[in-house]
Amino acid sequence: QVQLVESGGGLVQAGGSLRLSCAASGLTFSNYAMGWFRQAPGKEREFVAAINWRGSTTTYVDSARGRFFISRDTAKNTIYLQMNSLKPEDTAVYFCAQYKTPLITSYKEVTHWGQGTQVTVSS
Numbered sequence: 094q095v096q097l098v099e100s101g102g103g104l105v106q107a108g109g110s111l112r113l114s115c116a117a118s119g120l121t122f123s124n125y126a127m128g129w130f131r132q133a134p135g136k137e138r139e140f141v142a143a144i145n146w147r148g149s150t151t152t153y154v155d156s157a158r159g160r161f162f163i164s165r166d167t168a169k170n171t172i173y174l175q176m177n178s179l180k181p182e183d184t185a186v187y188f189c190a191q192y193k194t195p196l197i198t199s200y201k202e203v204t205h206w207g208q209g210t211q212v213t214v215s216s
Contacts, residue, residue, distance in 0.1 A: 096118045097189045097191060097208075105213070106214070115207055116171050126197045128163075131186065131188065141157055
């Protein structure tokens with residue numbers, strides 16, 4: 094049974110930083126691309142960042158590029174999202190996601206989701 098457990102969310106002032114973690118279990122972690130999505134109140138879930146199976150390719154939503162950085166540690170079966178220069182519009186529940194393939198593809202190829210962690214950025 095695949096489990097994705099996020100941690101690291103919280104309340105931070107605008108301009109601050111947070112690092113989210115997602116610990117994965119029940120899967121061969123190095124076989125799959127992983128990603129982060131977020132959902133703000135009243136809005137649809139949106140893609141934030143993704144990383145391929147070996148960490149050699151990353152992709153970001155335009156609003157996060159240059160501020161957020163995704164990484165993975167195969168030894169710990171964990172992915173991270175370092176978020177810098179946070180803005181109030183980054184406020185959302187952040188979800189960890191496992192793709193069904195080693196490569197980054199559409200969100201429709203996500204097979205497992207974490208429970209989410211709340212990030213709140215105050216102005």
